[in-house]
Amino acid sequence: MNNIFKHMTLQRRMMAAFVFMGAIVLVVALVGAIGNFRLSGRLESIANNAYPSTVALWKINEGQTQVQSSDRMLLNEAINAEQRRREITRINNAWNQINQGFREYEKTPRDDSEDKLYQ
Numbered sequence: 001m002n003n004i005f006k007h008m009t010l011q012r013r014m015m016a017a018f019v020f021m022g023a024i025v026l027v028v029a030l031v032g033a034i035g036n037f038r039l040s041g042r043l044e045s046i047a048n049n050a051y052p053s054t055v056a057l058w059k060i061n062e063g064q065t066q067v068q069s070s071d072r073m074l075l076n077e078a079i080n081a082e083q084r085r086r087e088i089t090r091i092n093n094a095w096n097q098i099n100q101g102f103r104e105y106e107k108t109p110r111d112d113s114e115d116k117l118y119q
Contacts, residue, residue, distance in 0.1 A: 048109065056102070056104035056105035057101065060101035062094075062097065066093075067098075070087040070088075070091045071091070073087045
């Protein structure tokens with residue numbers, strides 16, 4: 001192979017090197033484009049499916065925390081009637097938040113691509 005390059009002119013050697021480097025750049029660009037396309041699809045799936053589900057589950061968790069906190073407060077015998085009314089209102093609002101979180105979670109679209117993300 002060394003003999004082939006020995007008999008080539010400098011111009012042809014430079015042209016061959018340029019074509020070889022161009023081929024390497026093309027292969028690297030194709031591999032990067034394919035990886036970028038796959039990543040884009042996964043990010044889209046996360047944005048459309050996983051993130052809304054996470055926000056809905058966070059709302060449910062926050063509502064449960066508020067209900068537990070208010071329940072503990074209502075067990076305290078030292079609070080007055082006004083504080084009890086506030087805690088009961090807080091519990092009702094928390095249950096509304098929990099119900100809203102469940103509605104949001106259940107209306108989030110599900111597809112098979114979400115399962116493929118975690119395999």
